Each structure stands twice: as C-alpha cells, then as structure tokens.
Amino acid sequence: xxxxxxxxxxxxxxxxxxxxxxxxxxxxxxxxxxxxxxxxxxxxxxxxxxxxxxxxxxxxxxxxxxxxxxxxxxxxxxxxxxxxxxxxxxxxxxxxxxxxxxxxxxxxxxxxxxxxxxxxxxxxxxxxxxxxxxxxxxxxxxxxxxxxxxxxxxxxxxxxxxxxxxxxxxxxxxxxxxxxxxxxxxxxxxxxxxxxxxxxxxxxxxxxxxxxxxxxxxxxxxxxxxxxxxxxxxxxxxxxxxxxxxxxxxxxxxxxxxxxxxxxxxxxxxxxxxxxxxxxxxxxxxxxxxxxxxxxxxxxxxxxxxxxxxxxxxxxxxxxxxxxxxxxxxxxxxxxxxxxxxxxxxxxxxxxxxxxxxxxxxxxxxxxxxxxxxxxxxxxxxxxxxxxxxxxxxxxxxxxxxxxxxxxxxxxxxxxxxxxxxxxxxxxxxxxxxxxxxxxxxxxxxxxxxxxxxxxxxxxxxxxxxxxxxxxxxxxxx
Ligand SMILES: Cc1cc2nc3c(=O)[nH]c(=O)nc-3n(C[C@H](O)[C@H](O)[C@H](O)COP(=O)(O)OP(=O)(O)OC[C@H]3O[C@@H](n4cnc5c(N)ncnc54)[C@H](O)[C@@H]3O)c2cc1C
Numbered sequence: 001x002x003x004x005x006x007x008x009x010x011x012x013x014x015x016x017x018x019x020x021x022x023x024x025x026x027x028x029x030x031x032x033x034x035x036x037x038x039x040x041x042x043x044x045x046x047x048x049x050x051x052x053x054x055x056x057x058x059x060x061x062x063x064x065x066x067x068x069x070x071x072x073x074x075x076x077x078x079x080x081x082x083x084x085x086x087x088x089x090x091x092x093x094x095x096x097x098x099x100x101x102x103x104x105x106x107x108x109x110x111x112x113x114x115x116x117x118x119x120x121x122x123x124x125x126x127x128x129x130x131x132x133x134x135x136x137x138x139x140x141x142x143x144x145x146x147x148x149x150x151x152x153x154x155x156x157x158x159x160x161x162x163x164x165x166x167x168x169x170x171x172x173x174x175x176x177x178x179x180x181x182x183x184x185x186x187x188x189x190x191x192x193x194x195x196x197x198x199x200x201x202x203x204x205x206x207x208x209x210x211x212x213x214x215x216x217x218x219x220x221x222x223x224x225x226x227x228x229x230x231x232x233x234x235x236x237x238x239x240x241x242x243x244x245x246x247x248x249x250x251x252x253x254x255x256x257x258x259x260x261x262x263x264x265x266x267x268x269x270x271x272x273x274x275x276x277x278x279x280x281x282x283x284x285x286x287x288x289x290x291x292x293x294x295x296x297x298x299x300x301x302x303x304x305x306x307x308x309x310x311x312x313x314x315x316x317x318x319x320x321x322x323x324x325x326x327x328x329x330x331x332x333x334x335x336x337x338x339x340x341x342x343x344x345x346x347x348x349x350x351x352x353x354x355x356x357x358x359x360x361x362x363x364x365x366x367x368x369x370x371x372x373x374x375x376x377x378x379x380x381x382x383x384x385x386x387x388x389x390x391x392x393x394x395x396x397x398x399x400x401x402x403x404x405x406x407x408x409x410x411x412x413x414x415x416x417x418x419x420x421x422x423x424x425x426x427x428x429x430x431x432x433x434x435x436x437x438x439x440x441x442x443x444x445x446x447x448x449x450x451x452x453x454x455x456x457x458x459x460x461x462x463x464x465x466x467x468x469x470x471x472x473x474x475x476x477x478x
Contacts, residue, residue, distance in 0.1 A: 050091025089152030149321025159429025204381030387424025
C-alpha cells in the first residue's frame with residue numbers, strides 16, 4: 001500500500017515467491033534445534049509479529065533459530081527452494097515486508113561474552129542492550145548503546161547506532177570489529193576488515209541485504225564517569241526551554257550528548273503523575289565528566305528554574321537505557337527523521353509549535369550531533385557521517401482508522417516543513433517505518449556508495465534472496 005511522507009511516495013517492493021515444497025519443509029523441521037512455523041501452525045502469528053504493530057508480514061514459513069547451525073540449515077533450505085529470506089530480531093526497525101518468504105527470527109541467539117582484556121563483547125544476533133549492559137558494566141566497560149535499551153544490538157549497530165556516548169565516541173557501527181555471518185548460499189564465515197574487506201565494508205550499513213549476522217564483536221570503551229538525566233517543564237514553556245537549550249548546546253563540548261524534545265505522555269494509569277496526559281518539554285543529557293565538572297557544564301540550563309519532574313544526577317552505565325523513558329511494549333509507530341545543519345530560529349519554532357494544541361505526536365525531538373559523529377574512521381563502512389549538527393526526529397502512534405490517518409498527516413506535514421532544512425542523508429537506523437521505498441533508501445547513501453553496495457550485492461546475493469528489511473537493489477550497481 002503506497003504511503004506519502006512529505007512529497008515522497010513510498011511503495012513496498014512486491015515480488016512473487018515460490019511455494020516451498022512440503023516434504024522439504026518437514027525435513028527442515030526435523031533438522032532444527034529451534035522452531036519452524038508455517039501458516040498452519042499455532043505459533044505462526046506470534047513468530048511473524050513485530051514490536052511495531054503497524055507492520056504486517058505473511059512469510060511462507062518462520063524459523064526461530066536456536067543456534068548458528070539452525071541459521072545455516074534455514075539458509076540452505078531457502079537456497080534450494082529459491083525462497084527469499086528476511087531476518088528479524090525485535091521488529092523495531094521494520095522495512096519491506098517478508099510476504100511469501102522465509103522469515104528468520106534471531107530472538108533466541110542472546111549469548112553475550114565479554115573479553116575484558118581485549119575490551120571486546122561477542123554478542124548474539126538476538127541480544128538487546130539489556131542483555132549486554134550488566135555483563136560489560138561488571139568489567140567497567142560500556143558499548144555504544146542508544147537511547148532505547150530494548151532494540152536489537154545487531155539492527156541498531158548495523159543501521160548506524162546513535163546513542164548517549166555518540167558525540168565523544170561516534171556511531172556504534174564504527175565499534176564493530178568482526179561479524180559472524182551466514183551468506184545467501186548458506187556459507188558460514190567470520191568477517192573482519194583483514195579477512196573479508198568487501199563484506200566487512202558492506203555489512204556495516206547493508207546487513208539485512210547480504211546475509212544473517214549470527215554474532216557481532218564490538219569494541220567496548222572504558223566506562224567514563226557519567227552524569228546526566230532528563231528534566232521536564234510544562235509544554236507551555238516549550239519555546240523558552242528550546243531557546244535556552246539551543247544557546248547551551250552551541251558551546252557544549254564533545255563529552256556532552258543531549259537532546260531537547262516535546263513529549264506527549266498518554267493519559268494511562270502506568271504513567272506517573274504529574275506527567276499523565278501532559279505535554280511537556282524535556283532536556284536530556286549525558287555528560288562524560290565527574291559530578292562537579294558536569295554540574296558546571298549543565299549550570300546554564302538551571303536558569304529555567306526547578307523542573308516539573310526529573311533531575312540531573314550521577315549515572316551508572318546501566319542507567320543509560322533509562323534516561324529517555326522510551327516505550328517498552330509493542331505499539332503501532334511511524335516516524336520521520338532528518339539531519340539538519342544547525343538549530344536555526346525556524347527549527348526551534350518548528351519544534352516548539354508541536355507543543356501547541358491537540359496533535360497525534362508522541363515525541364518531536366532535536367538530538368545534538370557533531371563532535372566525533374562528524375569524523376569517519378579510515379575503515380568506515382557505507383553509512384555517511386551526519387552532515388549537520390542536529391537530528392530532527394518525530395514519532396507518532398498510528399491506530400487503525402481516522403486517528404491513524406491523522407497521525408500520518410501530521411508526520412507528512414512535519415516532513416514537508418523540515419525539507420528545506422535537510423543537510424544531508426538520513427541515518428539508516430532512523431529511516432521511518434513506512435520509508436522503505438527506493439527513493440528514501442537512495443537518500444541514505446551517496447551515489448558512489450550505492451554503486452559499490454550494488455556491485456557487492458550482485459557478487460554475494462545475485463538472486464536477491466535478501467530483498468526485505470532495508471534492501472540494496474541490484475540496480476544500484478548502475
Ligand atoms: C522506540 C525506538 C527507539 C529507538 N532509539 C534509537 C536510538 O536511540 N538510536 C538509534 O540509532 N536508533 C534507534 N532506534 C532505531 C533502531 O535502532 C532501529 O529500528 C534498529 O534497526 C532496530 O533493530 P532491531 O534489531 O531491534 O529491529 P529489527 O526490526 O528486528 O531489525 C532491523 C533491521 O535490521 C536487520 N537485522 C536485524 N538483525 C539482523 C541480523 N542478525 N542480520 C542481518 N540483519 C539484521 C533487519 O533485517 C532489519 O532490516 C529506535 C527505534 C525505536 C522503535
């Protein structure tokens with residue numbers, strides 16, 4: 001179903017898939033340690049579900065792998081049956097729907113091992129940051145996790161990965177040191193910069209188009225002293241708070257990663273008072289300095305007076321996932337994000353305006369970029385460094401019916417208003433849930449990068465077996 005975001009029309013790719021042979025499906029079921037479900041099986045609906053409830057997919061079969069051998073068996077089966085394949089961990093970052101293909105679920109691959117000497121974590125494809133943080137924290141180490149600890153480590157990292165330590169340490173994708181991958185022809189190999197330079201480059205931005213990552217090895221940082229949190233003010237003070245934030249952020253050093261947001265808390269019993277049903281403006285920050293230095297850095301924000309709720313305080317690495325108060329339970333979400341050059345008065349006004357009246361938005365935010373995010377390492381993959389100082393990002397809840405149509409319309413209005421301010425490619429991990437069409441995917445990578453991805457696609461996945469999620473169209477090769 002086509003959907004319009006701003007002036008872009010977004011159309012899901014449609015492809016006919018062969019029907020898998022029933023005897024071969026039966027044999028595969030017998031080989032697996034994990035679970036296989038077809039539409040005839042009771043577990044099918046649970047296994048094809050995503051965190052994002054707007055996303056519908058009807059695969060021919062779902063395999064929930066219990067180990068790497070299951071991934072090899074499933075991909076060998078798909079190769080023989082010429083069946084297209086999608087891979088899903090949590091379903092936070094949905095894309096092109098896996099209709100008629102084999103959906104490989106990684107949720108049981110949650111093993112995490114930390115090597116404190118090499119400062120490397122080996123992380124299974126189904127792990128979320130909540131599985132990783134306690135184990136790294138025990139060694140005084142931290143990964144470059146994002147605002148939300150419940151997203152999958154692999155999907156987040158290989159889509160870029162923008163988190164609380166980003167202005168000092170860059171995108172999480174740059175911390176990848178090795179990938180354990182099963183390719184479309186069921187070859188299982190370890191990919192490093194030295195052993196497989198082309199695949200190492202392509203996977204760090206194009207993962208779901210090249211194979212199934214069974215495990216990732218990430219370099220960890222020594223945990224710095226952390227200080228920060230979130231403070232909230234009434235939405236009526238949005239313009240004033242955003243202006244104070246803009247002045248403060250303009251001179252903040254790289255050790256500070258922060259955001260300012262207009263947040264609409266739902267009127268639900270689980271939301272604590274005084275936030276229940278409230279529209280608020282939040283300022284959130286993570287400072288990699290000791291308490292005294294951090295307090296001094298945050299002091300200019302105190303001119304806003306006592307917040308309605310929240311505080312800045314010393315943080316443990318485990319607290320990083322709680323700063324943003326992101327939703328945990330599955331929901332029907334749609335979003336849009338763009339990198340913008342600087343926090344101009346027009347952009348401040350655009351954000352402040354989202355606090356006015358009744359609107360179907362959950363959050364509209366500006367995240368501070370720059371610092372290490374602007375610097376690509378020598379072995380950077382396909383993901384371009386953000387070409388501006390801020391990320392403007394909005395999310396809506398999209399219920400069925402007219403309320404959902406209003407949510408889409410609000411997002412489209414914001415996308416149109418943002419268009420003149422766009423400074424460069426969107427970050428792949430922030431591509432909105434409906435933004436899977438060729439035009440929007442093209443915007444995420446420069447022409448030369450698309451051409452190299454397309455050539456590697458033709459080499460490693462000539463039959464376009466991996467055509468779901470965030471695909472790399474073969475046509476990009478030119
Ligand atoms: C509430 C919320 C908060 C978020 N906060 C942040 C944030 O702070 N910073 C940030 O950078 N992003 C953020 N994101 C975006 C998030 O990082 C992406 O949506 C990410 O792709 C989610 O990964 P996943 O594995 O959980 O989701 P999935 O939907 O399971 O996977 C996402 C993509 O990765 C591919 N993939 C997953 N596992 C594998 C694998 N093993 N091998 C190959 N491909 C694989 C999938 O095919 C799919 O294309 C947020 C998203 C949501 C919904």
